[in-house]
Amino acid sequence: MIDSLVDSPLFGITLTLGVYTLAQVLYGRFRHVLLNPVALSIGGIILFLLALDIPFQSYALGGDLILFLLGPAVVALAVPLYERRQEILKYKLPIVAGVASGGITSIVTATSLVWILGGSRELVLSVAPKSVTAPIAIGIVESIGGIAPLAAAIVVLTGCLGAVCGPEFCRRVGIVDPVSMGIAMGTAAHGIGTARMLEVDRLGGALSGLAIGLNGMLTAAMISLFFGFFG
Template sequence: MTMGSDLLNTPLFGIGLTLVIFELAQRIYRKTGSIWFNPVAWSIGLIITLLMVGDIPYDAYAVGGKYILFLLGPTVVALAVPLYQRRTEILARKKPILIGVVVGAVVSIVSASGTAWLLGGSKNVVLSLAPKSVTTPIAIGITEQIGGIVELTAALVVMSGCLGAICGPEFCRLIGIKNNAAVGLAVGTAAHGIGTARMLEIDRLGGPVAGLAIGLNGMVTAFLLPLMFILFW
């Protein structure tokens, strides 16, 4: 028993579990070809279930998990490479991209906090929802600044990412958005990095544009949200 719990607290457990589950989830996703088997969302769900059933604390998982999380940093930097490759197409769409992100950022803030407010959400919850479409580090910074619950924002950011990755591109096609750059921009603005990961898999222009949207939406929201908070709250 002691040997078992010793092993649980080594990086081997968190890294190993994540890779095994993700590989499994990807196989199921490829075999079924169905968007409802999104490998990221299923991996997260399966690992949470296993940890809860096994009564294993998140901290034990995080001993290894944090090494995988670390790789996210250089991966975001690496988004410069496909952006550079697609620079001509992207520069030709400067205006639609910039205006699209600003409109998306405003709609995100207003619709998320507005809906929660109308349904009787407490002030803390309303504020924590506002930056939910922005990449985690920026979203946390904003929530701290306006006085929401940082943990709730972090959880909502991940959930937004999963939703956008699962059905973002399909939803866009459904409502008549056929332009590949516009789909990438929409998914990147609503679902930051997790949405971008999906876009990179399916489209050579939409992927980099989604990556650009992570940074742009982050900056626009970081600027607008505290301002709107001061003006309207």
């Protein structure tokens, strides 16, 4: 009876929303960056599944339904882009140049580091879009022959790292204005970084959201051109 409950979408959805809600309460109470709700939820759910010996496939029945919503969420990014077109025009040069240079930096450093340190070809392809939002990264990796679910997981870990350490790192290296920090956070750490940036500064968060979409389009175009020719 328990098995049939676990093998329905109800299980994965309830577990995800429940653990995430708990993680948000914890984060709200202590406000410590290490208690990032996404990182905490992922760790908590993995431990729960391992402890009760529940296969990932059972969790994914519900998890995939939540993951599906990332598709329309990417489309929805058009709304803040359209709403803030005036601001975007004001900062168009730093946005485009920042995102472009960061996007290229991400592809080049991520793939070359894995390659130099002896990672497999599949792994090189799977880290290529690591700074892009998950649904775009999945699309990219599927088209160039990497492991899409692994790429998605790497993308999420990148986002958690950026969200946890990003603003502090930026201040240490002298990137203190919210405009530059926001563009950097969205380019490096996509949606999870943007969620964190929105807490730091509203305009920075908006620009971070814009950088997700721009970097997504740019990286998709660059990777498919590059690996399309040389892959």
